Amino acid sequence: MTGKGRAQWLDSLRTQLWPLPALAVVIAVTLGMVLPALDSAVDGRLPTCVTVLLFSGGPDAARAVLQAIAGSLITVTSLTFSLTVVTLQLASSQFSPRLLRTFTSDRFVHGTLALFLAAFAFALTVLRSVRGEGSGSTLFVPEISVTVAFVLAIASVMGLVLFLAHLAREIRVETMMRRVNVETQGTIDRVFPENRPPRGPEPVPASEAFIIRSTSSGFLTSLDGEALMEAAKKAGAVVRIDREPGTSVIEGVPFATAWPALTERPATAGTAFTAEVSDNLARDVNNAVATGFERTNVQDVGFGFRQLVDVAARALSPGINDPTTAVHVIGHLSDLLCRLVGRNPGPEHLTDNDGHVRVVLSLPRLRDLLDLAVNQPRHYGTDDPVVAGRLLGLLQELTWCDRKGQYRADILEHLDRMRDAITAADYSPRERGNLLDQADAIALMQTKGGHSHGKEP
Numbered sequence: 001m002t003g004k005g006r007a008q009w010l011d012s013l014r015t016q017l018w019p020l021p022a023l024a025v026v027i028a029v030t031l032g033m034v035l036p037a038l039d040s041a042v043d044g045r046l047p048t049c050v051t052v053l054l055f056s057g058g059p060d061a062a063r064a065v066l067q068a069i070a071g072s073l074i075t076v077t078s079l080t081f082s083l084t085v086v087t088l089q090l091a092s093s094q095f096s097p098r099l100l101r102t103f104t105s106d107r108f109v110h111g112t113l114a115l116f117l118a119a120f121a122f123a124l125t126v127l128r129s130v131r132g133e134g135s136g137s138t139l140f141v142p143e144i145s146v147t148v149a150f151v152l153a154i155a156s157v158m159g160l161v162l163f164l165a166h167l168a169r170e171i172r173v174e175t176m177m178r179r180v181n182v183e184t185q186g187t188i189d190r191v192f193p194e195n196r197p198p199r200g201p202e203p204v205p206a207s208e209a210f211i212i213r214s215t216s217s218g219f220l221t222s223l224d225g226e227a228l229m230e231a232a233k234k235a236g237a238v239v240r241i242d243r244e245p246g247t248s249v250i251e252g253v254p255f256a257t258a259w260p261a262l263t264e265r266p267a268t269a270g271t272a273f274t275a276e277v278s279d280n281l282a283r284d285v286n287n288a289v290a291t292g293f294e295r296t297n298v299q300d301v302g303f304g305f306r307q308l309v310d311v312a313a314r315a316l317s318p319g320i321n322d323p324t325t326a327v328h329v330i331g332h333l334s335d336l337l338c339r340l341v342g343r344n345p346g347p348e349h350l351t352d353n354d355g356h357v358r359v360v361l362s363l364p365r366l367r368d369l370l371d372l373a374v375n376q377p378r379h380y381g382t383d384d385p386v387v388a389g390r391l392l393g394l395l396q397e398l399t400w401c402d403r404k405g406q407y408r409a410d411i412l413e414h415l416d417r418m419r420d421a422i423t424a425a426d427y428s429p430r431e432r433g434n435l436l437d438q439a440d441a442i443a444l445m446q447t448k449g450g451h452s453h454g455k456e457p
Helices: 003-014 019-042 059-094 097-104 107-127 143-170 173-191 225-235 275-287 301-315 323-340 366-381 385-401 408-424 429-447
Strands: 210-213 218-223 237-241 254-260 289-292 348-351 357-361
Touching (some): 019 143, 059 097, 097 301, 143 173, 173 323, 225 237, 225 348, 225 357, 275 289, 301 323, 301 366, 323 385, 366 385, 366 408, 385 408
Parallel strands (some): 237 357
Antiparallel strands (some): 210 254, 237 254, 348 357
Protein backbone atom coordinates (compact mmCIF):
# COMPACT_ATOMS: atom_id res chain seq x y z
CA MET A 1 0.00 0.00 0.00
CA THR A 2 1.41 3.40 -0.99
CA GLY A 3 1.71 6.32 1.40
CA LYS A 4 -1.30 8.12 -0.02
CA GLY A 5 -3.34 4.92 -0.12
CA ARG A 6 -2.47 4.29 3.51
CA ALA A 7 -3.51 7.84 4.40
CA GLN A 8 -6.85 7.29 2.65
CA TRP A 9 -7.42 4.03 4.54
CA LEU A 10 -6.48 5.56 7.90
CA ASP A 11 -8.77 8.54 7.29
CA SER A 12 -11.66 6.22 6.50
CA LEU A 13 -10.99 4.25 9.68
CA ARG A 14 -10.58 7.41 11.76
CA THR A 15 -14.01 8.76 10.84
CA GLN A 16 -15.91 5.60 11.84
CA LEU A 17 -17.46 5.26 15.29
CA TRP A 18 -17.26 1.46 15.53
CA PRO A 19 -13.60 0.29 15.14
CA LEU A 20 -12.23 1.28 18.56
CA PRO A 21 -15.33 0.18 20.55
CA ALA A 22 -15.39 -3.13 18.64
CA LEU A 23 -11.70 -3.72 19.39
CA ALA A 24 -12.30 -2.85 23.05
CA VAL A 25 -15.13 -5.42 23.28
CA VAL A 26 -12.92 -8.15 21.80
CA ILE A 27 -10.12 -7.36 24.26
CA ALA A 28 -12.57 -7.22 27.20
CA VAL A 29 -14.13 -10.59 26.35
CA THR A 30 -10.68 -12.15 25.99
CA LEU A 31 -9.55 -10.66 29.30
CA GLY A 32 -12.80 -11.79 30.91
CA MET A 33 -11.92 -15.39 30.02
CA VAL A 34 -8.21 -15.23 30.82
CA LEU A 35 -8.28 -13.30 34.11
CA PRO A 36 -10.53 -15.78 36.01
CA ALA A 37 -8.06 -18.53 35.05
CA LEU A 38 -5.31 -16.39 36.60
CA ASP A 39 -7.55 -15.92 39.65
CA SER A 40 -7.85 -19.68 40.01
CA ALA A 41 -4.10 -20.20 39.62
CA VAL A 42 -3.11 -17.71 42.32
CA ASP A 43 -6.06 -18.34 44.66
CA GLY A 44 -4.80 -18.32 48.25
CA ARG A 45 -1.23 -17.50 47.29
CA LEU A 46 -1.39 -13.71 47.26
CA PRO A 47 0.08 -11.72 50.16
CA THR A 48 -2.23 -9.98 52.60
CA CYS A 49 -1.23 -6.53 51.38
CA VAL A 50 -2.72 -7.46 47.99
CA THR A 51 -5.81 -9.42 49.07
CA VAL A 52 -6.95 -6.55 51.29
CA LEU A 53 -7.47 -4.50 48.12
CA LEU A 54 -9.43 -7.19 46.30
CA PHE A 55 -13.12 -8.03 46.37
CA SER A 56 -13.87 -10.05 49.50
CA GLY A 57 -17.54 -11.06 49.10
CA GLY A 58 -19.05 -14.43 48.34
CA PRO A 59 -20.55 -15.75 45.09
CA ASP A 60 -23.91 -14.01 45.57
CA ALA A 61 -22.24 -10.68 46.26
CA ALA A 62 -19.96 -11.11 43.23
CA ARG A 63 -22.95 -11.87 40.99
CA ALA A 64 -24.83 -8.86 42.32
CA VAL A 65 -21.88 -6.54 41.67
CA LEU A 66 -21.25 -7.86 38.17
CA GLN A 67 -24.96 -7.76 37.25
CA ALA A 68 -25.24 -4.19 38.52
CA ILE A 69 -22.19 -3.14 36.51
CA ALA A 70 -23.38 -4.82 33.31
CA GLY A 71 -26.95 -3.52 33.60
CA SER A 72 -26.01 0.06 34.40
CA LEU A 73 -23.27 0.34 31.79
CA ILE A 74 -25.44 -0.80 28.89
CA THR A 75 -27.91 1.93 29.91
CA VAL A 76 -25.14 4.53 30.10
CA THR A 77 -23.84 3.40 26.71
CA SER A 78 -27.30 3.87 25.19
CA LEU A 79 -27.45 7.35 26.70
CA THR A 80 -24.04 8.19 25.28
CA PHE A 81 -25.06 7.03 21.81
CA SER A 82 -28.26 9.08 22.06
CA LEU A 83 -26.37 12.21 23.05
CA THR A 84 -23.91 11.67 20.20
CA VAL A 85 -26.75 11.31 17.67
CA VAL A 86 -28.45 14.46 18.97
CA THR A 87 -25.15 16.33 18.66
CA LEU A 88 -24.73 15.13 15.08
CA GLN A 89 -28.26 16.25 14.22
CA LEU A 90 -27.68 19.66 15.79
CA ALA A 91 -24.38 20.16 14.00
CA SER A 92 -25.96 19.15 10.68
CA SER A 93 -28.97 21.46 10.96
CA GLN A 94 -27.39 24.42 12.76
CA PHE A 95 -23.98 24.60 11.08
CA SER A 96 -23.34 22.30 8.10
CA PRO A 97 -23.90 18.62 7.19
CA ARG A 98 -20.26 18.50 6.12
CA LEU A 99 -19.17 18.96 9.75
CA LEU A 100 -20.40 15.48 10.70
CA ARG A 101 -17.01 14.00 9.82
CA THR A 102 -15.49 16.27 12.46
CA PHE A 103 -17.68 14.70 15.16
CA THR A 104 -17.44 11.10 14.00
CA SER A 105 -13.62 11.36 14.02
CA ASP A 106 -13.55 12.62 17.64
CA ARG A 107 -11.19 10.27 19.49
CA PHE A 108 -12.62 11.22 22.87
CA VAL A 109 -16.05 9.96 21.79
CA HIS A 110 -14.46 6.79 20.44
CA GLY A 111 -12.58 6.22 23.69
CA THR A 112 -15.62 6.84 25.88
CA LEU A 113 -17.79 4.40 23.97
CA ALA A 114 -14.95 1.88 24.01
CA LEU A 115 -14.61 2.17 27.80
CA PHE A 116 -18.34 1.70 28.44
CA LEU A 117 -18.69 -1.29 26.11
CA ALA A 118 -15.48 -2.89 27.38
CA ALA A 119 -16.60 -2.62 31.01
CA PHE A 120 -20.01 -4.10 30.11
CA ALA A 121 -18.52 -6.98 28.11
CA PHE A 122 -15.90 -7.72 30.78
CA ALA A 123 -18.45 -7.82 33.63
CA LEU A 124 -20.78 -10.05 31.62
CA THR A 125 -17.95 -12.45 30.70
CA VAL A 126 -16.60 -12.68 34.26
CA LEU A 127 -20.14 -13.36 35.54
CA ARG A 128 -20.00 -16.74 33.77
CA SER A 129 -17.07 -17.89 35.92
CA VAL A 130 -18.62 -17.23 39.35
CA ARG A 131 -19.61 -20.56 40.97
CA GLY A 132 -21.61 -20.98 44.15
CA GLU A 133 -22.00 -23.93 46.56
CA GLY A 134 -25.13 -25.25 44.88
CA SER A 135 -23.72 -25.26 41.38
CA GLY A 136 -22.38 -28.82 41.59
CA SER A 137 -18.76 -27.68 41.46
CA THR A 138 -16.17 -26.11 43.70
CA LEU A 139 -17.04 -22.66 45.04
CA PHE A 140 -15.09 -20.03 43.12
CA VAL A 141 -15.14 -16.22 43.26
CA PRO A 142 -12.69 -14.52 40.84
CA GLU A 143 -11.60 -11.80 43.23
CA ILE A 144 -9.13 -10.12 40.87
CA SER A 145 -11.63 -10.14 38.01
CA VAL A 146 -14.47 -8.68 40.08
CA THR A 147 -12.10 -5.99 41.38
CA VAL A 148 -11.09 -5.11 37.81
CA ALA A 149 -14.77 -4.90 36.84
CA PHE A 150 -15.36 -2.56 39.78
CA VAL A 151 -12.45 -0.34 38.69
CA LEU A 152 -13.78 -0.25 35.12
CA ALA A 153 -17.20 0.77 36.46
CA ILE A 154 -15.71 3.66 38.45
CA ALA A 155 -13.67 4.69 35.40
CA SER A 156 -16.87 4.62 33.34
CA VAL A 157 -18.60 6.96 35.80
CA MET A 158 -15.73 9.41 35.49
CA GLY A 159 -15.77 8.92 31.73
CA LEU A 160 -19.45 9.86 31.59
CA VAL A 161 -18.81 13.10 33.48
CA LEU A 162 -15.88 13.98 31.22
CA PHE A 163 -17.89 13.03 28.12
CA LEU A 164 -20.68 15.45 29.04
CA ALA A 165 -18.14 18.22 29.59
CA HIS A 166 -16.41 17.36 26.31
CA LEU A 167 -19.71 17.33 24.42
CA ALA A 168 -20.65 20.75 25.76
CA ARG A 169 -17.30 22.10 24.56
CA GLU A 170 -17.31 20.36 21.17
CA ILE A 171 -20.75 21.61 20.21
CA ARG A 172 -19.56 25.22 20.38
CA VAL A 173 -19.09 26.70 16.93
CA GLU A 174 -15.70 28.13 17.88
CA THR A 175 -14.41 24.65 18.72
CA MET A 176 -15.72 23.21 15.47
CA MET A 177 -14.16 25.97 13.40
CA ARG A 178 -10.84 25.47 15.12
CA ARG A 179 -10.90 21.73 14.45
CA VAL A 180 -11.69 22.29 10.77
CA ASN A 181 -8.86 24.82 10.62
CA VAL A 182 -6.36 22.36 12.13
CA GLU A 183 -7.45 19.52 9.83
CA THR A 184 -7.19 21.77 6.78
CA GLN A 185 -3.73 22.93 7.83
CA GLY A 186 -2.69 19.28 7.91
CA THR A 187 -4.09 18.77 4.41
CA ILE A 188 -2.25 21.86 3.15
CA ASP A 189 1.01 20.59 4.64
CA ARG A 190 0.56 17.23 2.90
CA VAL A 191 -0.50 18.53 -0.51
CA PHE A 192 1.47 21.80 -0.61
CA PRO A 193 4.52 21.34 1.62
CA GLU A 194 6.76 24.25 2.56
CA ASN A 195 9.38 25.29 0.00
CA ARG A 196 7.35 23.66 -2.78
CA PRO A 197 9.25 24.45 -5.98
CA PRO A 198 7.55 26.54 -8.67
CA ARG A 199 6.05 24.66 -11.57
CA GLY A 200 7.56 24.62 -15.01
CA PRO A 201 5.56 25.16 -18.19
CA GLU A 202 2.42 23.09 -18.56
CA PRO A 203 2.99 20.16 -20.96
CA VAL A 204 0.78 20.22 -24.04
CA PRO A 205 -0.12 17.35 -26.35
CA ALA A 206 2.19 17.07 -29.35
CA SER A 207 -0.34 14.88 -31.14
CA GLU A 208 -3.97 13.91 -30.82
CA ALA A 209 -4.87 13.40 -27.15
CA PHE A 210 -6.63 10.35 -25.79
CA ILE A 211 -9.39 10.94 -23.23
CA ILE A 212 -9.83 8.59 -20.30
CA ARG A 213 -13.34 7.99 -18.97
CA SER A 214 -14.15 7.29 -15.35
CA THR A 215 -15.28 3.78 -14.44
CA SER A 216 -17.02 4.90 -11.24
CA SER A 217 -19.09 7.77 -9.92
CA GLY A 218 -18.58 9.86 -6.79
CA PHE A 219 -16.18 12.41 -5.39
CA LEU A 220 -12.55 12.14 -6.39
CA THR A 221 -10.97 11.56 -2.98
CA SER A 222 -7.32 10.76 -3.72
CA LEU A 223 -4.73 10.39 -6.47
CA ASP A 224 -1.91 7.84 -6.27
CA GLY A 225 0.97 9.64 -7.96
CA GLU A 226 3.28 6.62 -7.90
CA ALA A 227 0.74 4.38 -9.61
CA LEU A 228 -0.02 7.06 -12.20
CA MET A 229 3.69 7.43 -12.92
CA GLU A 230 4.04 3.68 -13.46
CA ALA A 231 1.02 3.67 -15.77
CA ALA A 232 2.44 6.57 -17.80
CA LYS A 233 5.86 4.92 -18.13
CA LYS A 234 4.33 1.59 -19.08
CA ALA A 235 2.29 3.19 -21.88
CA GLY A 236 4.97 5.66 -22.97
CA ALA A 237 2.57 8.49 -22.27
CA VAL A 238 2.01 11.75 -20.48
CA VAL A 239 -1.07 11.58 -18.24
CA ARG A 240 -2.98 14.63 -17.05
CA ILE A 241 -5.72 14.29 -14.43
CA ASP A 242 -8.24 16.99 -15.33
CA ARG A 243 -10.25 16.85 -12.08
CA GLU A 244 -9.12 18.04 -8.67
CA PRO A 245 -9.63 16.02 -5.48
CA GLY A 246 -13.06 16.89 -4.14
CA THR A 247 -14.72 17.32 -7.53
CA SER A 248 -17.44 15.01 -8.77
CA VAL A 249 -16.69 12.37 -11.40
CA ILE A 250 -19.35 10.43 -13.28
CA GLU A 251 -19.01 6.97 -14.73
CA GLY A 252 -18.46 7.16 -18.48
CA VAL A 253 -17.47 10.84 -18.43
CA PRO A 254 -13.85 11.86 -19.24
CA PHE A 255 -11.77 12.92 -16.25
CA ALA A 256 -8.20 12.54 -17.57
CA THR A 257 -6.22 13.03 -20.76
CA ALA A 258 -3.18 11.19 -22.11
CA TRP A 259 -0.93 11.59 -25.13
CA PRO A 260 2.26 9.89 -26.33
CA ALA A 261 5.42 11.21 -24.73
CA LEU A 262 8.03 12.74 -27.02
CA THR A 263 10.73 11.22 -24.82
CA GLU A 264 10.08 7.69 -26.06
CA ARG A 265 12.01 5.91 -28.78
CA PRO A 266 12.24 7.98 -31.98
CA ALA A 267 10.36 5.34 -33.94
CA THR A 268 7.28 5.64 -31.73
CA ALA A 269 7.60 9.14 -30.27
CA GLY A 270 4.40 11.14 -30.70
CA THR A 271 2.52 8.33 -32.48
CA ALA A 272 -1.01 7.36 -31.49
CA PHE A 273 -1.66 4.62 -28.94
CA THR A 274 -2.71 1.18 -30.05
CA ALA A 275 -6.10 -0.05 -28.86
CA GLU A 276 -4.46 -2.42 -26.37
CA VAL A 277 -2.22 0.29 -24.91
CA SER A 278 -5.16 2.68 -24.64
CA ASP A 279 -7.30 0.12 -22.82
CA ASN A 280 -4.52 -0.80 -20.41
CA LEU A 281 -3.69 2.84 -19.72
CA ALA A 282 -7.33 3.70 -19.03
CA ARG A 283 -7.61 0.77 -16.63
CA ASP A 284 -4.38 1.64 -14.80
CA VAL A 285 -5.32 5.32 -14.45
CA ASN A 286 -8.75 4.45 -13.06
CA ASN A 287 -7.13 2.06 -10.59
CA ALA A 288 -4.78 4.85 -9.44
CA VAL A 289 -7.59 7.21 -8.40
CA ALA A 290 -10.06 6.67 -5.58
CA THR A 291 -13.65 7.85 -5.46
CA GLY A 292 -16.07 7.93 -2.57
CA PHE A 293 -19.55 9.05 -1.64
CA GLU A 294 -18.23 12.00 0.41
CA ARG A 295 -15.29 14.39 0.37
CA THR A 296 -12.37 13.81 2.74
CA ASN A 297 -9.40 15.76 4.08
CA VAL A 298 -6.74 13.39 2.75
CA GLN A 299 -5.84 15.37 -0.40
CA ASP A 300 -8.84 17.68 -0.79
CA VAL A 301 -7.57 21.11 0.30
CA GLY A 302 -10.83 22.79 -0.70
CA PHE A 303 -12.94 20.62 1.60
CA GLY A 304 -11.96 22.53 4.74
CA PHE A 305 -12.68 25.82 2.97
CA ARG A 306 -16.06 24.43 1.92
CA GLN A 307 -16.90 23.45 5.50
CA LEU A 308 -16.01 26.89 6.86
CA VAL A 309 -17.83 28.76 4.10
CA ASP A 310 -20.94 26.63 4.70
CA VAL A 311 -20.91 27.66 8.37
CA ALA A 312 -20.60 31.32 7.35
CA ALA A 313 -23.41 31.04 4.80
CA ARG A 314 -25.68 29.34 7.34
CA ALA A 315 -24.85 31.99 9.95
CA LEU A 316 -25.76 34.75 7.48
CA SER A 317 -29.10 33.20 6.55
CA PRO A 318 -32.23 35.12 7.66
CA GLY A 319 -33.34 32.20 9.83
CA ILE A 320 -30.17 32.30 11.97
CA ASN A 321 -28.79 35.84 11.45
CA ASP A 322 -25.49 35.39 13.28
CA PRO A 323 -22.95 37.71 11.61
CA THR A 324 -20.50 37.31 14.49
CA THR A 325 -20.01 33.65 13.61
CA ALA A 326 -19.49 34.63 9.97
CA VAL A 327 -16.80 37.12 11.00
CA HIS A 328 -15.01 34.41 12.99
CA VAL A 329 -15.20 32.04 10.01
CA ILE A 330 -13.63 34.68 7.74
CA GLY A 331 -10.77 34.95 10.22
CA HIS A 332 -10.09 31.21 9.90
CA LEU A 333 -10.32 31.44 6.09
CA SER A 334 -7.80 34.29 6.11
CA ASP A 335 -5.43 32.20 8.23
CA LEU A 336 -5.60 29.29 5.77
CA LEU A 337 -5.15 31.50 2.71
CA CYS A 338 -2.13 33.21 4.23
CA ARG A 339 -0.68 29.78 4.99
CA LEU A 340 -0.89 28.93 1.29
CA VAL A 341 0.92 32.03 0.09
CA GLY A 342 4.49 31.13 -0.76
CA ARG A 343 3.73 27.42 -1.25
CA ASN A 344 2.98 27.73 -4.97
CA PRO A 345 -0.42 26.04 -4.86
CA GLY A 346 -1.67 24.64 -8.13
CA PRO A 347 -1.11 21.58 -10.35
CA GLU A 348 1.67 19.16 -9.47
CA HIS A 349 4.08 17.90 -12.13
CA LEU A 350 5.56 14.45 -11.56
CA THR A 351 8.76 13.77 -13.48
CA ASP A 352 10.59 10.60 -14.43
CA ASN A 353 14.24 9.87 -13.72
CA ASP A 354 15.27 11.95 -16.73
CA GLY A 355 13.38 15.01 -15.48
CA HIS A 356 10.59 14.81 -18.06
CA VAL A 357 7.03 15.56 -16.91
CA ARG A 358 5.00 12.35 -17.16
CA VAL A 359 2.02 13.05 -14.86
CA VAL A 360 0.11 16.27 -14.20
CA LEU A 361 -2.15 16.30 -11.12
CA SER A 362 -4.82 18.98 -11.03
CA LEU A 363 -4.72 20.73 -7.65
CA PRO A 364 -6.42 23.99 -6.64
CA ARG A 365 -4.69 27.30 -7.22
CA LEU A 366 -4.83 30.06 -4.64
CA ARG A 367 -7.14 31.95 -6.99
CA ASP A 368 -9.67 29.11 -6.78
CA LEU A 369 -9.51 28.91 -2.99
CA LEU A 370 -9.79 32.69 -2.68
CA ASP A 371 -12.94 32.59 -4.82
CA LEU A 372 -14.33 29.81 -2.62
CA ALA A 373 -13.52 31.71 0.58
CA VAL A 374 -14.86 35.13 -0.44
CA ASN A 375 -17.65 34.82 -3.01
CA GLN A 376 -20.47 33.40 -0.89
CA PRO A 377 -19.72 35.47 2.24
CA ARG A 378 -19.64 38.57 0.04
CA HIS A 379 -22.91 37.59 -1.65
CA TYR A 380 -24.78 36.87 1.59
CA GLY A 381 -22.99 39.13 4.05
CA THR A 382 -22.28 42.55 2.56
CA ASP A 383 -25.60 43.86 3.87
CA ASP A 384 -23.82 43.91 7.24
CA PRO A 385 -20.96 46.46 7.36
CA VAL A 386 -19.11 44.39 9.98
CA VAL A 387 -18.99 41.36 7.66
CA ALA A 388 -17.97 43.56 4.74
CA GLY A 389 -15.20 45.09 6.82
CA ARG A 390 -13.90 41.64 7.80
CA LEU A 391 -13.85 40.55 4.15
CA LEU A 392 -11.78 43.64 3.35
CA GLY A 393 -9.57 42.68 6.29
CA LEU A 394 -9.03 39.26 4.72
CA LEU A 395 -7.87 40.90 1.48
CA GLN A 396 -5.60 43.22 3.46
CA GLU A 397 -4.04 40.33 5.39
CA LEU A 398 -3.53 38.38 2.18
CA THR A 399 -1.90 41.44 0.63
CA TRP A 400 0.51 41.62 3.54
CA CYS A 401 1.43 37.92 3.26
CA ASP A 402 1.84 38.08 -0.54
CA ARG A 403 5.33 39.51 -0.30
CA LYS A 404 6.21 38.83 -3.94
CA GLY A 405 2.96 40.16 -5.38
CA GLN A 406 2.16 36.83 -7.07
CA TYR A 407 -1.56 37.15 -6.41
CA ARG A 408 -1.96 40.90 -6.81
CA ALA A 409 -4.35 40.61 -9.76
CA ASP A 410 -6.60 38.14 -7.90
CA ILE A 411 -6.71 40.31 -4.77
CA LEU A 412 -7.48 43.46 -6.77
CA GLU A 413 -10.25 41.64 -8.63
CA HIS A 414 -11.96 40.73 -5.36
CA LEU A 415 -11.32 44.25 -4.08
CA ASP A 416 -13.24 45.67 -7.07
CA ARG A 417 -16.10 43.26 -6.38
CA MET A 418 -16.17 44.39 -2.76
CA ARG A 419 -16.30 48.03 -3.84
CA ASP A 420 -19.28 47.27 -6.09
CA ALA A 421 -21.07 45.41 -3.27
CA ILE A 422 -20.36 48.20 -0.76
CA THR A 423 -21.61 50.86 -3.19
CA ALA A 424 -24.83 48.91 -3.82
CA ALA A 425 -25.50 48.09 -0.15
CA ASP A 426 -27.87 50.07 2.05
CA TYR A 427 -25.27 51.68 4.33
CA SER A 428 -25.19 55.02 6.00
CA PRO A 429 -22.84 57.51 4.30
CA ARG A 430 -20.39 57.18 7.18
CA GLU A 431 -20.31 53.36 7.03
CA ARG A 432 -19.90 53.39 3.27
CA GLY A 433 -17.14 55.97 3.46
CA ASN A 434 -15.21 54.00 6.09
CA LEU A 435 -15.39 50.80 4.08
CA LEU A 436 -14.36 52.48 0.83
CA ASP A 437 -11.45 54.13 2.65
CA GLN A 438 -10.38 50.68 3.84
CA ALA A 439 -10.59 49.39 0.27
CA ASP A 440 -8.50 52.32 -0.98
CA ALA A 441 -5.86 51.57 1.66
CA ILE A 442 -5.60 47.99 0.40
CA ALA A 443 -5.25 49.20 -3.18
CA LEU A 444 -2.49 51.57 -2.07
CA MET A 445 -0.69 48.71 -0.33
CA GLN A 446 -0.83 46.73 -3.57
CA THR A 447 0.54 49.70 -5.53
CA LYS A 448 3.46 50.13 -3.14
CA GLY A 449 4.28 46.45 -2.83
CA GLY A 450 2.11 45.51 0.12
CA HIS A 451 4.42 46.57 2.99
CA SER A 452 4.66 50.31 2.87
CA HIS A 453 2.41 50.88 5.88
CA GLY A 454 4.67 49.40 8.50
CA LYS A 455 7.95 47.74 9.18
CA GLU A 456 8.41 44.21 10.28
CA PRO A 457 9.65 43.83 13.86
